[in-house]
Amino acid sequence: xxxxxxxxxxxxxxxxxxxxxxxxxxxxxxxxxxxxxxxxxxxxxxxxxxxxxxxxxxxxxxxxxxxxxxxxxxxxxxxxxxxxxxxxxxxxxxxxxxxxxxxxxxxxxxxxxxxxxxxxxxxxxxxxxxxxxxxxxxxxxxxxxxxxxxxxxxxxxxxxxxxxxxxxxxxxxxxxxxxxxxxxxxxxxxxxxxxxxxxxxxxxxxxxxxxxxxxxxxxxxxxxxxxxxxxxxxxxxxxxxxxxxxxxxxxxxxxxxxxxxxxxxxxxxxxxxxxxxxxxxxxxxxxxxxxxxxxxxxxxxxxxxxxxxxxxxxxxxxxxxxxxxxxxxxxxxxxxxxxxxxxxxxxxxxxxxxxxxxxxxxxxxxxxxxxxxxxxxxxxxxxxxxxxxxxxxxxxxxxxxxxxxxxxxxxxxxxxxxxxxxxxxxxxxxxxxxxxxxxxxxxxxxxxxxxxxxxxxxx
Numbered sequence: 001x002x003x004x005x006x007x008x009x010x011x012x013x014x015x016x017x018x019x020x021x022x023x024x025x026x027x028x029x030x031x032x033x034x035x036x037x038x039x040x041x042x043x044x045x046x047x048x049x050x051x052x053x054x055x056x057x058x059x060x061x062x063x064x065x066x067x068x069x070x071x072x073x074x075x076x077x078x079x080x081x082x083x084x085x086x087x088x089x090x091x092x093x094x095x096x097x098x099x100x101x102x103x104x105x106x107x108x109x110x111x112x113x114x115x116x117x118x119x120x121x122x123x124x125x126x127x128x129x130x131x132x133x134x135x136x137x138x139x140x141x142x143x144x145x146x147x148x149x150x151x152x153x154x155x156x157x158x159x160x161x162x163x164x165x166x167x168x169x170x171x172x173x174x175x176x177x178x179x180x181x182x183x184x185x186x187x188x189x190x191x192x193x194x195x196x197x198x199x200x201x202x203x204x205x206x207x208x209x210x211x212x213x214x215x216x217x218x219x220x221x222x223x224x225x226x227x228x229x230x231x232x233x234x235x236x237x238x239x240x241x242x243x244x245x246x247x248x249x250x251x252x253x254x255x256x257x258x259x260x261x262x263x264x265x266x267x268x269x270x271x272x273x274x275x276x277x278x279x280x281x282x283x284x285x286x287x288x289x290x291x292x293x294x295x296x297x298x299x300x301x302x303x304x305x306x307x308x309x310x311x312x313x314x315x316x317x318x319x320x321x322x323x324x325x326x327x328x329x330x331x332x333x334x335x336x337x338x339x340x341x342x343x344x345x346x347x348x349x350x351x352x353x354x355x356x357x358x359x360x361x362x363x364x365x366x367x368x369x370x371x372x373x374x375x376x377x378x379x380x381x382x383x384x385x386x387x388x389x390x391x392x393x394x395x396x397x398x399x400x401x402x403x404x405x406x407x408x409x410x411x412x413x414x415x416x417x418x419x420x421x422x423x424x425x426x427x428x429x430x431x432x433x434x435x436x437x438x439x440x441x442x443x444x445x446x447x448x449x450x451x452x453x454x455x456x457x458x459x
Contacts, residue, residue: 086374087453090425091364093384095446096357098331100125101349103324104133108344115338119329119355126340126352128325133318140318144311151304154297172280179276186269189262204256207249214238214245333357360432360444362394364452365404365425373456374399380430385449392436396454400427428454 106128113125221238224230338353346352362382366374374396382392403424405412430452437444 084457085453085455086366086370087451088364088366088370089449089451090366091362091382091430091450091452093360093444093446093448093450094363095360096331096333097336097446098329098333098355098357099351100327100330100353100355101351102126102128102327102346103348104128104321105345105347106130106132106325108340108342108346111338111340111342113335113338113353115335117335118333119335120332121329123329124326125329125335125355126327128327128346130322130325133322133325136318137315137322140311140315144308144315147304147307147311151301151308154301154304176280179273179280182273182276183270186266186273189266189269192266199259201256203252204249207245207252211242211245211249214242218242327352329355331355331357356446358441360437360446361397362430362432362450362452364428364430364450364454366428366454368403368424368426371399371426371428374428374454375457378457379455381453381455382430382432383451384444385451387440387443390440392432392440394430394432394436394452397429397431400429430454 108126109129110127111125112123112127113119119125218235218238218241221230221235225232225235333355336354336356337351340346340352362380376396376398378396380394380396382394384390384392403426405424
């Protein structure tokens with residue numbers, strides 16, 4: 001503290017006392033004569049505070065400047081990227097899904113694959129029981145052999161000559177007469193058989209009525225027997241009558257079936273008799289026109305050849321049906337949605353499983369405002385949500401000929417008074433480069449969500 005300050009303090013203390021205080025004399029230090037120097041310049045408190053505040057804010061200002069520079073660089077890069085790229089996350093992986101179904105009816109004998117199993121084109125998937133179709137092949141083969149024999153017989157008869165035309169005419173006329181009589185007999189038998197059907201059906205109706213009455217009586221006697229109102233003999237008699245009525249109904253139904261069978265048999269007899277008549281008439285014409293016998297034989301040979309062609313077609317059809325019992329993979333892929341089981345009875349067109357093909361692409365739904373600079377062949381970067389750390393590459397293959405809304409079940413109709421404009425989505429098909437998919441085949445599947453970025457050429 002300066003001497004003046006001490007003196008002042010003592011004076012002040014002395015004035016607070018009861019009387020005047022006597023201060024000791026203070027000797028002043030010797031003052032040397034020297035030139036007068038100005039005191040050193042010192043900063044004011046306000047300037048000091050400003051300096052300290054500036055020092056404290058300097059790192060913040062540096063960080064803010066660096067942030068502005070980084071933001072400018074990022075913004076410039078983003079602008080450069082956004083001006084040449086179109087991006088959307090409204091995209092999905094797509095692929096060929098082959099629905100496997102049977103082309104013929106049959107029982108599943110063997111299932112050669114399981115869910116999520118990889119198969120190649122032509123691999124056996126399901127084997128149906130082939131025995132029924134093998135029998136059809138044998139029948140068709142037998143029919144072909146018969147047609148070939150007929151053709152051989154017709155061909156061998158071409159060179160033969162009719163040496164006894166009159167005998168043939170007489171024989172043919174007799175055959176016509178016999179065939180006509182056979183037709184009359186067959187028609188009479190058909191009418192008799194048809195008449196027997198209503199009679200048999202009436203017998204069924206009567207038998208059913210008798211059975212219903214016997215059943216009612218039996219139930220009544222059963223109830224009375226339980227109440228003790230009738231004897232067991234009466235109840236047994238009612239049951240016997242009921243059983244007899246059942247047997248009578250079955251007999252009547254069998255008579256109806258026999259009557260219907262007689263009608264069918266009689267119809268076949270009429271058809272056979274008419275065929276015989278046609279044969280006899282043909283024989284008569286052949287006998288009368290013995291001069292054109294060779295032409296007739298040649299026609300028969302041509303008909304036999306036509307039968308051979310038909311039999312061959314039937315054989316091929318039977319063989320195709322047999323081959324359809326072995327259901328094979330239409331393309332290479334992975335089995336999914338398998339619903340068939342061994343021993344199951346399947347029908348044509350019934351879904352059995354699906355084969356998901358190996359070919360994959362992306363359907364990206366861009367806004368209509370994003371496709372102005374989009375062209376087929378432009379490079380694309382693809383990120384799948386299932387593999388966010390890996391970027392696949394591809395290129396634009398094609399753009400849809402219409403917006404996605406036009407392919408909806410109920411397309412929007414804008415011809416209304418309350419029309420509201422909505423930005424439409426246009427499907428874009430994007431092919432995936434096979435090289436970028438290498439090593440990730442097992443993770444990519446149709447239906448997975450994706451994000452795509454198309455590098456457009458711009459204006």
